[in-house]
Amino acid sequence: MNRSERGALLLFAAAIVAVLAVGSTIWSTVARAQGVPPTRLGINLNSPAFWMESRSYTNLAVYAHPNTQLPGQGYKKIEPQQVGPGGWPSKLPAGATATVDLFYPLDAKPGQVVRCTWQGQAKAWAADDIRMLTSGPNMFEFAFTREGRNAIRGTTAKPPRATMWFGDVVDTVSDVDCREADRPRDQVFDPAFVRSLAPFRVVRFMEWMNVNGQRPFSAANDAGSTMPRNYMNSATVRDMMALVRQANVDPWFALPYDSTDDYIRSFAQRVHDTLPPGRTVYVEIGNEAWHGGFFTGQRAMADGKAAGLGRYPYEGQLMQYALRAKRLASIWSRVFADRPRDLVRVYSGNLNYLQSLEIIEQNDVAPSIDAIAVAPYFGEKVFPKDPKLPRPGIDQAFVQLDKEVDATVAQIGKAKAVADRLGKRLIAYEGGAHLLIAYDVPLLDRMNHDPRMADAYTKLLTGWAREAGDVFAIYSLVGGSGAQGGFGLRDYDGAPLSESPKARAVEAFAKSHAPGK
Template identity: 30%
Template sequence: MINACHSGGSRWAFAVMLLLGCAAMTPAEAFYNSQSALGTNTNEIMDDDSSAPFIDLMKMSVPFREARQLTKGNVEYDGYGWPRLISDGGQAGTRFVSKLPAGTIPSGPYTVLYDGEGKLEYGNDATLREHTPGRDVIILDPGKDNELNATLFIKATNPSNHLRNIRILPPGGVCSNNPFQRVANPGQCSGNFLSFEQHSSKIIFNPDYLTFMRDYRVIRFMNMSGITRNPVYAWEDRASIDQQSWGGAEGIRGAPMEVMVELANRLHADPWFSMPHAASNDFIRRFAEYVQVHLDPSLKVYVEYSNEVWNGVFTQHAYAKQQGVQMGLDPDPNQAAYKFYSKRSVDVFGIWEQVFQGNKRVVRVMSGLVGSTAMTKTILSYNGAYRFTDAYAVAPYVYGDAAALRQARSVSDIFRVMTDPKYAHSLPNEIKSIGKQAELTKSFGVDLVAYEGGQHLVDMTTKSDNQHPNNLFYEANRHPQMASIYQQLLTGWKQAGGKLFVHFSSPRIYRKYGSFGTKEYITQPDAQAPKHRALLAFTRSNQCWWSGCSGNTLVRQAKPAITLEAMKTQSEPLDATAPQYEPINGDAPPFPMGNIPPEAAEQQAVTEGTLVTMRRAPNEQYVVGGNALIRPARNRADLWQAATAYQLRTVVNGDIAGSQDLAALWQASWDQQNLYLRIGVEDDQPDVSDSTVPWEDDAVEVYLDADGSMEAQYDQRNDFHFIFNLKDGKVALGKNSPQGGRLPLSQKITRSGDGYVLEVTLTWAGLGIAPRAGHRIGLDVHVDDDDNGGDRDGKLTWKAKQDDAWQNPALFGGAILGE
């Protein structure tokens, strides 16, 4: 756990105290960013993040369990993602650096520290120079292509003392009196030298990253915290400091809360936290409690519910729409989504203010589309939400028109499109939109701020980084005229009535996903980064111009009395030309990261044959995050009348050659006596049974944590692992389940064609649970497949991402008993 204490001192003394784990209480005026009117967005934590925020490169690596091209054989993982068991001839691999321009991080010797016993190997631009137990020295050299790529492989590990806690640390360190500058050795320090190798757990952050970030008053942690498409609901599922990596796919990646608070403290920057869209009230409250205790008390905190809930490409929009429609908030689904977003935002604000005991440090932020004043009016007026809101945030992006940009043949053409008033998102029209929003938000007594903004030259129809017009986009972003665009946008923002402007984003490589970084890599010279220069020039000549900009107390506007006429709203289509794009750095992750998966995926799974007998709902129904909704059994003659079907999509062991090889769905319902499960399986080679244990043949495994405690070990009370043997129709208990008693279930298997349906009835009495609507249980369904005899060929799961559920209930999915 990262902690902070408070004492007096200078700015540099403050930084040093933080480096050693203590936060100094220093007047705001003493800090580099005290009068800055700008903020910055962080990046997603990934192996190709050229902002390189952390000194330990392993924290930005691809999680071992996601690196399927680098991992071979059967691998089992511990609770933090470290491989604890690797089959003979197998390996666990990860990519810890990818496509970084030379100079982003230092070349030369890196120290690899680790606990446990095993064998490590390195690849691409990483080579081993020396080895001693627990410590390797590798050389990172970008080579002739001037691009750094590096991989690490665990070739063998001792199951009783497996390799873990691997840290990949750069050469050199920092001086205790200047943590913003990297030094090579103690001779370069006037204060104490702190090496990265010996002090990595305290230094944490790349000095080059701190140097870049220190100009900004506010840090928006949306990307670093992994908010987009993040289904987290329970506090226990939050990111952990001890995870193998904080990177990975959407819905999984994200820095721990402790690290983000620590970064805000070290930079003396107000943090902007976006709460996960499905997070429980308990999650929100505990997050706020941690911030209240550990954030420097001279800082404010910006609080926002999720990110771009209006944006149809994100599952948080689908979630809000689903919730709003179910609550009957509006007959128009989009309006219902906006109203749910408004309602839930106010709920979140209330929790934070309760924790902060009415302290004025909490800045309550809602957000919407810059070009839609009707959306703004809906969100702020619904149930008088403006009375509980301090700022309304928009994203003023300049690009002109996507179709016109595709016709560009020169950089001059790009800038012409960006500034031509005939295009909806040209510079002059974006400034007009800002003015309309500023006028409207002022009428509600709410500040106008920017959660993102800048240029938006990106064409998401392109398939490669070099496809037209991408190269022109890169060239335009490197051109001095782009600095002029930024200067005019920021000046127009201020003159129109905007306040805090949080640009997008920190340094990142220019690719087909956009050229959003103000630099292309963290150490790029300022002379090569016109957008960065423009931002710095603006903030130094336009210091805080609104009351409450600096300091730890928010100056709130007086809330006007809004007339009924002013609060009237109407349905309004989203601006078809507005940016609605997939996240930078690749495609959305496979289900079940989201809450409402594409219908096509489910339709593919419901093939002709046995599975047709399972009644299919149009969408899998998820509530409060990744929890399946189990509806009551209204009709005992048809237990599945209202039940939806959930598809198994994840291969955790061996290989499954697509849905033609194995496809499976499950359904559930409940009443006061029983929990009912039905699992339907289509298998091209069913009933292969020649092994001594059922899970090595065709079998179904059901995992149940009846009280929803989801601990990392079976509790010997109501954590069960049931294995249904297709060979004899019998059920066995996993060895970690409670033993000796009568099984609390009955089962029936119906075979048809190339498949079967397993129906299971579990008694609540036998599970030791008194059911009620809203009760959460831990649940998972796995299907083992053996097509040719011998050991199984693969395993398909609903929720677990590793084949460790037999001993770790924390890997189960969740399900809520509905009303």
């Protein structure tokens, strides 16, 4: 064999080796990707409340629960018999007044005019950091006298407030609406809020539905007109589906654990009838049934004991929740019988306690479930709960935080194996940083704004994409640091990315993992 033939043979052999190497890499990548769908980011919305740092509704009046004031008796929560079907004051005792805390826009400017309207026979006016301008039949206008809360952030100034008052309530007040005078009457949601949902494909309405509260549930509540959104009422199906259409997202509903079959059926039918073509609906019963600190877990344990389920109370709690999930799924399945591909029936469990995932193998629950949901949090163990114990400095804390991300990703892999064995999707109903330092909020705030927090979120989401893929609904959209934690991607509406490392990482990840809305 001459030199040229030998050279050609070597080149051919090298080419074969290269092809095999490339093929091996491709095959390895394909094999690794089997069963790991593309990641689709979701977000948990914050509860509409006048004290929150997020304005979702344009109507400033729907953020609070009305209170009453009786002559000489001070303020107290309004009594059920003093509330009409829409949640507003009705037939108050003589001399009584009712108050409604309005949402004071974070970007409010002095002189900005707000128009309030309502239906029903009653007098109404506004007070606190406002100046009354004009009034007429069932309307008045006022102007803000202080800057919004963003302007005083970081100072000791008392937050501005605006309160609407009702007196001489002869019949039922309804359709209360307060908004900037230049905003159209048919604008349900704040445009900036809708724009903030652009990076996300799924919106979880758990807090909008007050699933952790104990409100009375009936189909009428979700069919009514404009009503206050608070711990006594959930957002209406109509409003939530309107946001789904406007933001172009898939809805994820968490119906209260003690919902009646009629309520579940009515809710499902409204969603079915208004869900746009091509959209998918995720649905679960309750919230964190494995957690004894929430209403769902407490009721599930009590019901499990009463039914004699499980070898011990906690197992009975999980089994009872599984049966409720099965019941919910059966009702939604019948409603969506004509479009089953658009429905995802969710069973939620504890990422760090795999028994909560495996329990669906009992009582023939597994065939009724499409997806197992977990909450990939990290950071809860970085700081001791006892303030008397030594705690790490910020640099040491981030080293520990990085290790916790690794541990969380490892648990994601184990949960994915369980889901695969059961033939179910693995999705995340919540997730993100779970730092709790109630005794040192300034340290928590420093960590939430440190650039290294962006690295932690990127590492978590990259690990999720590698180990599980599919939907990851981050908790939550907005919320600053406080004694109860600091879970928000941003501290407040409109906070710049330069001050929001979590949001910076999430939005960058969303751009690089965009399967399309």
